[in-house]
Amino acid sequence: MSKSKRPLDWAWPVVVLLAASLVVWGAVARLWGVSLAALLLLVWLCWRWGVWAGERRTETWFENLELLMVRLDREGRIVFCNRYLLELTGWSWPQVAGRNWFELFVPEEEGLRALFEQQMAQETIMPQHRNAIRTRSGELRQVVWRNALARDAHGRVVGATSIGQDITAIERAEEGRLRSERILHQIVETVQDVVLLTDAEMRIQYTTPSMYPVGGWRPEELEGRSVFTLLDPEQQRIFQRMIREATPQNHTNRARFSYQRPDGQRRILEASINFLFSAKGAFQGAVVGIRDVTEHYQAEQAVRESEQRLRELANSMRDVVMMLDPKGLIEYVTPSVRAVLGYDPQELVGRSAFDFFEPEDHSWVLEAVRAAREGRRPLRLEYQHRHKDGSRVWLETQLDFVYDLEGNPIRMVLGARQIQDRREAEEQLRKSEQMLRQVTDAMQDIVLLTDENAIVRYITPSVQKVTxxxxxALVGRSAYELLDAEQSRRWGGGGGGGGGRHTRKPYRTVELCVCVPGWPRALHGGLHQIPV
Structure with a gap:
């Protein structure tokens, strides 16, 4: 708030009225001296009232402006200040009236008090200066002042009047702008992507320094050049079509293209284009962001080639491979499942792999999977699975688990191989062995099978009946142990009961005496060498 209402605000009209009454009274009473004196007083009062009213109008005008106004006497004491200054600093007029301006508002380090006293002594004043003022809360505000000497009615210097503008917000905004510019400059210097700014004729107005490592051009080499000079004819046509099709509502586009640097190196670049339009829809240029995606493109190509090779491998393999989620649902299956189980791969995706087991076997199969998962080992099974046509197919399966970094299973890989032919061959072999065993069990003659060192590997059960x-008791022993010393030497045993070389003739019929505990037994037999 400003100063409270002065006593002269109501005293001036009273004094003027009294002076006018004295003039009239003196004239009526013919007291010309009194009347003349009262008239002179009235004239002076009217002049002085006009001066004071002008000052009041000036003060009132500054009261309503967002400008700081202060009037000091020659000692620097506050004679007047406007409401805006008081509101800005947090003081009231009674608290500042008559106080020294420099002690109350100006920080000591500004050093303005001594300068003011010097200027008052010289009756001069700086027309403009800038300094900080301290608010009641201790905050510093930056103010630009315009100063003038204050004089009395006789022209004597009685102090100074200053009008100031608070530029704290402006300075802070400027500091923020400069800080933002520094940060933006640092970002531009370090960013790897290229940013181009063009005018309506697509001439380059600005480009970031990253243009050199990406495109092989220094920014100063491109300023003023047309964007089209950097493109081949086909790319120029594509870019021109984008410009023609751009509208204020549809003003963005993207493109990937092959670019040859000045040094001949070819790179794959990806451009994000933002076409600029005025408020009236006139084309004004474009902002183009360019990113080098060569490594990403090469990685994509490698992935595509790898996927193609994997697809060809999966299409040609006979074994079935399934990718299962932790619940056993099929996420992927190789096309070979069609030949093995009769299903198309698409028919199985999303189904449970355990559907191919009989319902009564689910419990032990799930338990085996759980044990394998907890033991971190693969699970191997041989099982007759159901074919799509209802028949049974023998499959040998192996289930492996894929774990995350924390050791939790995130996927299962199931490999299955058809072993129907092997199982049928094994069954046929089992039947043949059973039949052969029945034959040998019924034989009266002895059949003996040895290796190359005459070690008995098999002998028919009839040996027990004969000997x-x-x-x-004979398997693993030398066949020569059944002969006496003479027979052993004759047939290559090299001594009584010792093993040795076998006969080199493929087949021979002999009569020999077999040594049986308790009594000798003459046998007629045949020796047959099995070629290796």
Whole structure:
């Protein structure tokens, strides 16, 4: 708030009225001296009232402006200040009236008090200066002042009047702008992407320094050049079409193209284009962001080639491979499943792999999967799975688990191989062995099978009936142990009961005496060499 209402605000009209009454009274009473004196007083009062009213109008005008106004006497004491200054600093007029301006408002380090006293002594004043003022809360505000000497009615210097503008917000905004510019400059210097700014004729007005490592051009080499000079004819046509099709509503586009640097190196670039339009829809240019995606493009190509090779491999493999989620649902299956189980791969995606087991087997299969997962080991099974046509197919499966970094299973890989032919061959072999065993069990003659060192590997059960020796007692022993010393030497044993070389003739019929505990037994037999 400003100064409270002065006593002269109501005293001036009273004094003027009294002076006018004295003039009239003196004239009526013919007291010409009194009347003349009262008239002179009235004239002076009217002049002085006009001066004071002008000052009041000036003060009132400054009261309503967002400008700081202060009037000081020669000692720097506050004679007047406007409401805006008081509101800005947090003081009231009674608290500042008559106080020294420099002690109350100006920080000591500004050094303005001594300068003011010097100027008052010289009756001069700086027309303009800038300094900080301190508010009641201690905050510093930056103010630009315009100063003038204050004089009395006789022209004597009685102090100074200053009008100031608070530029704190402006300075802070400027500091923020400069800080933002510094940050933006640092970003522009370090960013790897290229940013181009063009005019309506697509001439380059600005480009970031990253243009040199990406495009092989220094920014100063491109300023003023047309964007089209950097493109081949086909790319020029594409870019011109983008410009023709751009509208204020549809003003963005993207493109990927092959670019040859001045040094001949070819790079793959990706451009994000923002076409600029005025408020009236006139084309004004473009902002183009360019990114070098050569490595990304090459990685994509490598992935595509790898996927193609994997697809060809999956299409040619006979084994079935399934990718399962942690719940056992099929995420992927190789096309070979069509030949093995009769299903198209698309029919199985999303189904549970456990659907191919009989319902009564689900419990032990799930338990086996759980044990394998907890033991971190693969699970191998041989099982007759259901074919799509209802038949049974023998499959050998192996289930492996894929774990994340925390050791949690995130996927299962199931490999399956058809073993129907092998199982059928094994079954046929089992039947043949059973039949052969039945034949050999019924034989009266002894059939003996040895290796190249005459070690008995098999002998028919009939040996027990003939010799009284159990077949298992002879397996692993030398066949020459069944002969006496003379027969052993004759047939290559090299001594009584010792093993040795076998006969080199493919087949021979002999009569020999077999040594059986308790009594000798003459046998007629045949020796047959099995070629290796």
């Amino acid at each position: 009284g020796i159990h077949p298992q």
